[in-house]
Amino acid sequence: MLQGRERERAAVAALRGEAAAGRGGALVLRGQPGVGKSALLADAAATTGGATVLWTQGIESESPLAFAALQRLLRPVMGCADRLPAPQAQALRTAFGEAAGGEADRFLVFLGALGVLAEAGEQAPVLAVVDDAHWLDDASAAALLFVARRLQNERVALLFAARTGDVRAFDSGDLPAVELGGIDVAAAGALLSERAGAPVPVEVRDALLAGTAANPLALVELAEALTPAQLSGAAPLPERLPLTEGVERAFLDRCRRLPDEAQTLLLVAAADDSGRAAVVRQAARELAVAEPGMEAAERSGLLRIRDGAVELRHPLVRSAVYGAATSSGRRRAHRALAAVLTGPDDVDRRAWHLAASVEEPDEGVVAALDAAAERALTRGGHEAACAAWERAAELSPVGEERARRLSRAAVSAWLAAQPGRARALADAGLALTAEPALRADLRRLRAHVEFHGSSQDEAHRMVLEAAAEVAPHDRRLAGDLAMLGAALAASGARSGSPLDPTRLLPDVDPGSPVRDRCLVPLVHGLDAVARAEWHRSTPCLRAALDLADELDVVADEDLLLNLGVATWPLGDDEAGLRLQDRLLRRARDTGALVMVVHALTRRNLPELATGRWAAAATGAGEALTLAENSGQPVLAAWPTATLALLAALRGETGRAAGYLAEFDRIAAAVPLGIVTEVVTGLANWARGLLAAAEPSGGLSWFERITSIPVGQLAALDRIEAALQAGRPDAARGWVAELASYAGGTGAPWAAALTAHGRALLAEDADAEEHFRAALAAHDRAQRAPARARTELAYGRFLRRARRRVDARPHLRAALGTFDELGAEPWAEQARQELRASGETARRREATDVPALTPQERQVAGLVRQGLSNRDIAARLFLSPRTIDFHLRNVFAKLGVTSRTELAALSLD
Numbered sequence: 001m002l003q004g005r006e007r008e009r010a011a012v013a014a015l016r017g018e019a020a021a022g023r024g025g026a027l028v029l030r031g032q033p034g035v036g037k038s039a040l041l042a043d044a045a046a047t048t049g050g051a052t053v054l055w056t057q058g059i060e061s062e063s064p065l066a067f068a069a070l071q072r073l074l075r076p077v078m079g080c081a082d083r084l085p086a087p088q089a090q091a092l093r094t095a096f097g098e099a100a101g102g103e104a105d106r107f108l109v110f111l112g113a114l115g116v117l118a119e120a121g122e123q124a125p126v127l128a129v130v131d132d133a134h135w136l137d138d139a140s141a142a143a144l145l146f147v148a149r150r151l152q153n154e155r156v157a158l159l160f161a162a163r164t165g166d167v168r169a170f171d172s173g174d175l176p177a178v179e180l181g182g183i184d185v186a187a188a189g190a191l192l193s194e195r196a197g198a199p200v201p202v203e204v205r206d207a208l209l210a211g212t213a214a215n216p217l218a219l220v221e222l223a224e225a226l227t228p229a230q231l232s233g234a235a236p237l238p239e240r241l242p243l244t245e246g247v248e249r250a251f252l253d254r255c256r257r258l259p260d261e262a263q264t265l266l267l268v269a270a271a272d273d274s275g276r277a278a279v280v281r282q283a284a285r286e287l288a289v290a291e292p293g294m295e296a297a298e299r300s301g302l303l304r305i306r307d308g309a310v311e312l313r314h315p316l317v318r319s320a321v322y323g324a325a326t327s328s329g330r331r332r333a334h335r336a337l338a339a340v341l342t343g344p345d346d347v348d349r350r351a352w353h354l355a356a357s358v359e360e361p362d363e364g365v366v367a368a369l370d371a372a373a374e375r376a377l378t379r380g381g382h383e384a385a386c387a388a389w390e391r392a393a394e395l396s397p398v399g400e401e402r403a404r405r406l407s408r409a410a411v412s413a414w415l416a417a418q419p420g421r422a423r424a425l426a427d428a429g430l431a432l433t434a435e436p437a438l439r440a441d442l443r444r445l446r447a448h449v450e451f452h453g454s455s456q457d458e459a460h461r462m463v464l465e466a467a468a469e470v471a472p473h474d475r476r477l478a479g480d481l482a483m484l485g486a487a488l489a490a491s492g493a494r495s496g497s498p499l500d501p502t503r504l505l506p507d508v509d510p511g512s513p514v515r516d517r518c519l520v521p522l523v524h525g526l527d528a529v530a531r532a533e534w535h536r537s538t539p540c541l542r543a544a545l546d547l548a549d550e551l552d553v554v555a556d557e558d559l560l561l562n563l564g565v566a567t568w569p570l571g572d573d574e575a576g577l578r579l580q581d582r583l584l585r586r587a588r589d590t591g592a593l594v595m596v597v598h599a600l601t602r603r604n605l606p607e608l609a610t611g612r613w614a615a616a617a618t619g620a621g622e623a624l625t626l627a628e629n630s631g632q633p634v635l636a637a638w639p640t641a642t643l644a645l646l647a648a649l650r651g652e653t654g655r656a657a658g659y660l661a662e663f664d665r666i667a668a669a670v671p672l673g674i675v676t677e678v679v680t681g682l683a684n685w686a687r688g689l690l691a692a693a694e695p696s697g698g699l700s701w702f703e704r705i706t707s708i709p710v711g712q713l714a715a716l717d718r719i720e721a722a723l724q725a726g727r728p729d730a731a732r733g734w735v736a737e738l739a740s741y742a743g744g745t746g747a748p749w750a751a752a753l754t755a756h757g758r759a760l761l762a763e764d765a766d767a768e769e770h771f772r773a774a775l776a777a778h779d780r781a782q783r784a785p786a787r788a789r790t791e792l793a794y795g796r797f798l799r800r801a802r803r804r805v806d807a808r809p810h811l812r813a814a815l816g817t818f819d820e821l822g823a824e825p826w827a828e829q830a831r832q833e834l835r836a837s838g839e840t841a842r843r844r845e846a847t848d849v850p851a852l853t854p855q856e857r858q859v860a861g862l863v864r865q866g867l868s869n870r871d872i873a874a875r876l877f878l879s880p881r882t883i884d885f886h887l888r889n890v891f892a893k894l895g896v897t898s899r900t901e902l903a904a905l906s907l908d
Contacts, residue, residue, distance in 0.1 A: 001424045005036065005039075005043075005180075005183070005187075008029065008040055008178055008180060009043065009044075010029060011178050012027065012043075012044045012159065013047075014155045015027045015047060016044070016051065016119055016125070016127060016157050016557075017891050018125070018157070019121075019125050019127070019151075019154070019155055019156055019157035020051070020125040021155075022153060022154070022155050022881075023152065023153070024121070024151030024152065024153070024154040024155060024156040024157060024158075025148075025151055025157065025158070025176070026148035026149075026151060026158040026159070026160065026161070026573055027155070027157075027158075027159055027176050027177070027178065028133070028160040028161075028162060028170070028172045028175050028176065028177040028178070029159070029161045029162070029177075029178050030161075030163075030164050030177055030179050030180065030182065031162065031163070031164060031179060031826075032163070032164055032215065032315070033163055033182030033217070033248070033316050034215045034216065034217025034218055034313070034316065035180045035181070035182070035215055035216060035217070036163075036180060036216040037131070037163075037180060037314075038131055038161060038215070038314070038742050039216070039579075040160060040161070040180070041129050041131055043125065043162050044129065045127065046160060047189055048125075048127050049379075050121055050124055050125070051124060051125040051126060051127050052076075052077070052123070052124045052125070052127070053079065053126075053127050053129065053888050054074070054076060054117075054126060054127070054129065055072075055073070055074050055077055055127045055128075055129045055131070055843050056069045056072040056073035056129070056130055056140075057069065057072075057131040057132050057135075058069070058130070058131070058132040058133055058134060058135030058136035058137070058140075058141075059132070059135055059273050059275075059318075060168075060318065060319070060322075061270075061271060061272070061273040061322075061352075061489075062133045062135075062137060062273040063135060063137050063138070063347065063385060063861075064137065064352050064384050064387040065137055065273070065348055065352070065387065066095070066137060066138075066139040066140075066376045066379050066380070066381020066383065066384035066385075067095045067096060067137065067139045067140050067143065067380075067381060068137050068140065068273075068377060069130070069136050069140035069141075070095075070113060070139070070140040070143050070144065071096045073128060073140075073144075074092075074096075074113060074116050074117075077116055077117070077119075077120040077126075078096075078098075078116065078420070080115075080116045080119035080120050080570050081093065081112065081115075081116055081600060083119050084112055084115040084116065084119070085870055085871065085873070085874040086116075086163075086747070086875060087108055087589075087590070087591055087874065088111050088112035088591070089109055089112060089402075090104075091104040091105060091108035091109045091111075091112050091114065091380065091591065092104075092108075092109055092112030092113065092229055093126050093137075094109075094378060094379055095109040095379040095381070096379070097375070097379065098344070098678055100733065102379065103377055103698050104378060104379050104380040105380060105590060105591050105592055105593075106139070106142070106143075106380035107138060107380075107591055107592070107593035107594070107630065107877070108380075108590075108591035109139075109143060109379075109380050109616055110142070110143045110147065110590060110630075111146075111148055111874070111877050112387075113143050113144075113146075114146070114147045114150055114151075114879055115155075115873075115879055115880075116733070117147060117151075117154065117156045118154045118156065118879035118880070118881050120156075120757060121154050121155035121881075122155070122664070122881070123158045124155075125155045125156070125157070126155060126156045126157065127157050127159065128156060128157070128158045128159065129159050130144060130158070130160045130161070131157065131161050131509075132162070132163070132315050132552045133160040133161060133162040133170040134162045134163050134168050134169055134170040134171075134325055135168065135315075136170070136830065137383070137384065138263055138380045138383035138384070138416065138425055138537060139201045139379075139382075139383055139384060140271055141170065142631065144158065144160075145172065145173065145175075145631055146629055146631070148160075148172075148175055149175070149628065149629040150877075150878065150879070150882070151899060152627055152882070152887040153879070153881050153882040154881055160172065160175075163315075165402070167878075170327045171711065173631060176298070181214070182212075182213050182214025182215055182216075183214050183216055184214070185205070185206075185209065185214075188205060188209050188214055188216075188219060189202075189205045191216060191219055191220070191223075192204075192205055192208065192219055192223055192231070195219075195220055195223035195224065195624065196223050196228070196232075198228075198231075198232060198521075198598060200230070200231055200232070201233040202234065204211070204230075204231060204232075204233050204237065206429065207235075207700050208222055217314065217316075218250075219533075221250045221251075225250065226238075228244065230556065231896035241540055242508055244579075247598065248316045248319060248320040249320070250489075251313070251316055251317045251319040251320045251321075252315070252321065252362075254301075255300070255302060255317075255320070255321055255324075255726060257290075258296055258297065258300055259293060260293075261288075261289045261290060261292065261293025261294075261296070261322075262293045262296035262297040262300065262576055264284065264292070265280070265284045265288050265293055265294055265297045266297050266302060266317075266321050267321055267322065267325050267329060267330070267333050267874055268283045268284050268287065268289075268318075268333045268336060269297075269303055269310050269312060269318075269321075269331040270312070270317070270318045270322040270325075270333075271322060271323040271330065271334055271337060271353075271356075272310065272337055273349055273352075273412065273549070273762075274346070274349060275309050275310055275311075275343070276308065276309065276310065277309060277310050278308065278312050279337065279341065281294065282340040283333070283336040283337045283339070283340050284336070284523050286335075286336035286339050286340065287332060287333070287336050293489045294682065301313060301318050303317075315580060330356070330396060331356065331357045331358070331359075332351040332357075332839070334354070334356035334357040335353070335354075335357035337349075337350075337353045338350050338354045338357060341353065344519075347368075347371070347372070347626065348375060348376075348488055349373045350368065351365075351368035351369050351371065351372040351388070352369075352372070352388075352787040353393050354368055354369075355368075355392075355395065358395065360395075361395050361396060361397050362395055364398050365392075365394045365395055366395050366396055366405075366444070369388045369389070369391055369392035369395070370389070370392055370405075371872075372384075372388045373385040373386075373388035373389045373392065373408065373412070373463065375795070376388060377412070382412045382413070382415040382416035383412070383413075383416045383418070385408075385409075385412040385684070385686065386409045386410075386412035386413045386416060386418070386421070387409075387426075389405045389406070389408045389409035389412065390406070390425065392404075392405045393405035393406045393428075395550045398432065399430070399432065400433055400435060400438075402429075402432055403429045403430075403432035403433035403435075403438060404429075404433075404438060404679070406425050406426070406428050406429035406432070407425075407426070407429045407438060407440045407441060407442055407445075409425045410422045410423075410425035410429060410442065410445055411445060411573070413425055414449065414904055415446060416530075419452065419453050420680050422445065422449055423446065423449045426443075426445050426446045426449070428447070429442050430446075430741055432580075435475060436469060436470045436472075436473040436474065437470060437473065437474055439466070439469060439470070440466045440467070440469065440470035440474075440478075440481060440551060440613045443462050443463065443465070443466035443469075444463060444466055444480075444481060444605060445483065445590060446462055447459040447460075447462040447463040447466070447484065448460075451488060451493070451609070451673055451674045452634075452671075452673035453591040453634075453670075453671040454671060454673075456488055456491065456492065456493035456673075456674055456676075457493050457494055457495045457496075457805075458495065459488055459493065459674075460485055460489060460493035460494070460495040460497065461495035461496075461497045463481050463484045463488065463506075464481075464482070464485045464495070464497045464499040464501060464593065465486045465499065466481050467479075467481035467482045467485060467498070467499070467504045468499050468504060471504045475504075475505070475506040475507070475581040476506050476516070478504045478505070479504065479505045479506045479516070479519055479520070479523070480519075480558070481504070482501035482502070482503075482504040482505055482523050483519055483522060483523050483526075483558075483559070483562055483715045484562075485499075485501045485829050486501045486502075486522075486523045486526035487526055487562045487565050487782070488674070489526065489527065489529075489530035490499075490526040490527075490529040490530050490565060490569065491565065491674055491677065492677050492706065492707070501523055502523055502524050502527050505519070505523055506519075506520070506700040507582040508520050514547055514550045514551060515551065515555075515556055515559060517547060518544050518547040518559060518563075519544075519554075519559060521540040521541070521543040521544045521560070522540070522541065522544035522562060522563065522566060524536075524540040525537045525538075525539075525540030525541035525543075525544060525566060525569075526562070526565070526566065527540075528540065529541075529569040532740070532741075533744070534569075534571045534740065534741055534743070534744020534745050535743075535744040535862075537569060537744070537745075538570065538744060538745045538746065541566045541569065541570050542570065544566060545563060545567070545570070545572070545575055545625065548560065548563050548578075548579060549577075553570070553582055553583065553586045554703065557583070557586075557825045560579060560582070560583060560820065560892075561583070561598075564579045564580060564583070567579065567606070568605065568708070568709040569708065569745075570745060570747070571607035571708070571712070571741075571745055571747035571749060571750060572747075573610050573782065573783070574606070575594060575608050575796075576602075576603075576605070576606040576781070577603060577606050577607070577610075578598075578605075579602075580599045580602050580603045580632075582597075582871070583595060583598070583599045584596065584599035584600065584603075588759060588813065588874075588875045591877075592632075593626055593630055593875070593877060594635070596622075596623075596626060596877075597623045597627055597635050597639075598833070600619040600620070600622060600623040600638055600639070601619070601620070601623050601638040602617075603616070603619055603711055604616050604619065604620060604638070604639075604642045605678075605710075605713065607619070608642075608645070608646075608713060609713055609749075609783050609785070609786075610782055610783055610784065610785075611783070611784035611785050611817070611820075611821055613646060613649070613650075613821050613822065614857070616642060616646060617643065617646050617854050618854040618855075618857055618858050619639075619644040620638075620639035620640075620643050620854075621639070621643065621853075621854035621855060622648070622855065622876065623635070623636075623638070623639040624636055624639040624640060624643065625878060627857075629877075633666050633669060633670050634668055634670045634671070634672060634673065637663060637666045637667060637670075637672050637675065637679045637759070638675055638682075640659055640662050640663045640666060641659075641663050641679045641680075641682035641683045641686070642660045642680070642682060643655075643664060644659030644660045644683060644686040645682050645683070645685055645689075645722055646655050648685075648686040648687075648689040648690055649689065649821075649823055649825075650821075650822045650825075651823075651824035651825040651828075653690055656689075657688055657690070659686075660670055660683060660686060660687065663679075663683050667680070676709040677706050677710075678707045678710055679705065679716075680704075680706075680707075680711070681705040681707035681710030681711065681832035682702045682710055684701045684702070684705050685701070685702070685705060685710060685713070685714045685717065687701040688700075688701035688714070688717060688718075688721060689717065689825075692717075693720065696721075696724070696725035696726075696727075698717070698721040698724075699718075699721040699722055699727065699730070701715060701722075701724045702714060702718040702721050702722075703718075705718070705729070710751070711734075711737075712738070712741070712753070715734060715738060715757070716753065716756060716757075716786065716789050718730075718731075718734050719731045719734055719735065719756075719757045719760060720760070722734070723761075724762060728761060731757065731760070731761060732761060733762065734757065735754060735757035735758060738750055738753050738754040738757060742754050747781075748777045748778070748779075748780035748781040749777070749778070749781035749782075749783045749786060751773075751777040752774045752775075752777035752778045752783075752786060752787070753774075753786060754774075755770045755771070755773040755774035755777060756770070756771070756774040756786075756790045756793065757787070758770040759771045759774065759793070759794075759797070760793065764797075764801070768794075768797065768798075771790065771793070771794040771797060774790045774794075775787070775791070778790060783816055784821075785817070785821060785823070787817070787821075788813070788814045788817035788818055788823075788826070789814075789822075791810040791811070791813045791817075791824070792810070792811065792814040792815035792818075792826060792829060792830050792833070794810050795807040795808070795809075795810035795811035795814060795833055795837075796811075796829075796833050797831075798810065799811070799833055799836055799837045801897075802884045803842075804838055805837075806835050807833070808834065808837050808839050810841075811830050811833050811834045811837065811839075811841075812834065814826070814830045815827055815830035815831060815834065815841060818830055840845070851893075852890060852893060852894075853889075855876075855886055856886050856889055856890050856893070858876065858884055859872060859886040859890060860875070860887075860894075860902060861886055862876075863887065863890075863899055863903070864902060864903045866903075869884055869887065870881040890902065
């Protein structure tokens with residue numbers, strides 16, 4: 001009977017109850033070894049009523065095997081995978097080694113796991129139990145955390161138990177958690193009496209509580225270790241309790257009292273990661289353990305064999321026995337396990353047991369680890385692949401082969417979001433190789449680590465040096481590195497390197513591959529952008545963009561990404577949206593979550609510029625959810641800054657302040673890397689808008705914007721803030737920068753902003769000419785928000801010049817646009833100006849229909865395209881049940897009852 005856990009049992013019961021009602025969630029039970037986490041899990045599993053109970057456990061020796069724990073959890077319900085979208089089902093089966101195919105995208109695997117649990121939950125509520133979560137293999141841990149954050153509309157409860165104070169931690173982030181401490185006095189007395197078979201006196205109970213900190217497992221072990229006389233108080237307790245050095249020591253002492261053969265069998269069971277009794281028995285026989293030794297181990301209570309499975313009494317038995325063994329003893333146990341794991345389903349386990357059985361270089365073991373790493377890659381298990389190649393490198397002779405394996409390990413670490421490990425492995429590989437192409441690859445990886453997390457300047461230096469080093473041997477590889485260097489420089493990196501990326505490019509002619517013909521002008525154009533040489537950059541970037549449609553979205557993804565960067569200095573909003581749409585479609589089709597976030601956020605700048613604010617809010621909201629649910633806070637910075645800016649633009653000061661506080665928390669916790677200038681620029685723009693009521697409050701924030709594209713988007717706010725603060729010099733400087741850019745690029749929106757700025761700086765006699773020039777330029781541009789700002793400023797100018805009738809059309813046009821955008825601060829200014837001109841300006845009437853949330857709007861839009869709930873779920877990384885939940889809300893808010901009626905409505 002579980003003693004003294006009423007509070008914790010109530011928390012688990014509440015979780016199960018919510019899940020049964022379709023409001024799933026997760027809970028993490030944390031505590032010291034022996035505090036009763038596993039007992040609480042067992043109690044939860046035994047009291048679920050008609051729920052489906054799924055169970056898995058983290059195993060220390062299994063940690064290099066990708067998705068091993070997840071596969072055990074889902075095995076009983078894998079039949080539900082037949083009802084998943086085909087890419088998810090394929091990815092999940094590939095991850096589990098049940099299907100062949102290309103490399104499984106890890107987030108498709110994660111979504112497949114969510115889908116299987118959600119489908120199982122449709123038939124009966126599901127309780128998914130994960131014990132020893134701190135020992136989960138990394139891939140399973142990442143998948144389960146992804147699932148845990150997306151259960152809100154599912155009939156699934158996910159219950160974790162994790163040890164505190166261990167060398168390996170389970171980072172559950174913001175998931176709800178319950179900390180288990182010692183049990184209370186009454187529960188401790190009941191537990192001791194239950195184990196002793198008789199009441200335990202108060203003084204004995206209190207002495208044992210003091211010696212164990214009320215740890216339930218320690219109390220149980222003491223009740224079995226002490227004599228009946230000691231427990232009854234008839235004999236004194238020993239001066240030093242058997243558990244003074246901990247429960248683990250008690251297990252080890254019990255093991256050491258067994259015959260040698262039984263101790264050997266326990267060591268084999270501790271080293272085993274299959275959990276199969278037949279494997280442990282066969283491996284023990286390899287070490288000359290006879291049947292009596294096996295029986296002695298079972299009789300000890302430290303090990304139990306049931307239904308063909310081996311179960312150790314407690315995880316501490318495994319760590320105690322394995323940790324106390326000699327290194328040679330551990331190697332013999334792993335060698336024996338490798339000898340008996342000969343089936344096709346055990347090749348990875350065998351490889352790792354072989355790796356643990358040797359200390360010196362061994363070609364056979366290295367080959368087995370190489371193969372295990374390749375299999376892990378196909379399953380999306382980058383952590384497992386990294387571990388296998390790193391161990392293979394350790395067992396390889398010093399030289400190029402070791403360097404190549406370190407390189408592959410470093411790439412896998414990078415793909416597993418382990419930048420520190422990737423940096424160390426890449427540096428180790430660089431120290432061992434002189435091969436130019438391998439050195440270039442390693443230095444490119446190091447540059448990626450730097451510009452995503454540390455220093456753009458250092459990354460710029462690294463990548464240019466790598467390009468120069470490899471250029472005599474491989475001009476195409478040098479060109480790819482030169483492109484990265486030029487893109488970094490265009491984004492603000494300044495390393496001081498004298499190397500010129502344009503001199504490291506391949507030679508091209510009309511017959512060259514389209515990739516080369518696009519890359520060469522792109523690098524020349526980006527190099528000119530870094531010098532603000534707009535006359536030189538524009539024709540080059542335009543020539544590169546003209547070839548974008550001929551590029552392959554898979555093979556040339558890196559080139560397309562950098563073409564996306566090129567659309568910013570060109571100021572070509574439509575080209576930028578087309579490129580990101582193409583990348584987004586590909587990412588959604590393949591389930592590439594990180595690329596989905598990338599494309600959604602990079603769309604934000606042209607969406608903000610062209611007045612697609614609703615789309616920007618929807619995309620940023622989706623990107624933020626994906627970043628948070630996938631446990632990648634650095635990806636959350638951009639959408640958080642965008643949402644803060646949109647709230648500020650719309651006058652929602654409370655929401656803007658909340659998003660800015662969250663942005664500051666993210667920026668303080670993780671380096672933002674290459675996007676630092678852009679995202680801090682967006683945040684500073686939002687802060688400047690919020691401080692606009694102060695005479696000079698906004699200006700200080702606007703002056704901190706260093707990103708060129710963000711500064712251009714915020715140009716009118718910057719200029720107006722400078723004039724309001726009595727700083728015409730700052731305003732003139734920004735107008736001059738716009739004029740230079742407009743003259744070099746020919747961008748009509750830039751010419752419009754330049755003329756608008758000159759109008760604000762001009763004497764009244766000249767201002768009208770500039771305003772007219774600005775509106776003429778706006779006619780050739782598609783930036784509605786900026787045009788509305790010019791209409792407002794011009795209308796205000798005319799009204800103050802007592803030309804009220806002339807002012808009204810401009811003010812009406814401005815008000816209409818601001819109302820459509822929801823830009824309430826400027827809409828109110830336009831209304832005030834219209835009233836001052838003698839025309840009544842009413843607020844736009846609010847609709848009685850509740851507004852759709854960004855995700856509801858997104859779901860509604862996809863339904864209108866004819867997609868099924870299952871297809872929408874796959875595109876949005878949600879479950880079909882969650883899509884159904886959002887769609888019901890859409891129907892209720894819009895007053896429709898069918899998809900056909902929804903398709904006939906306008907969502908604007």
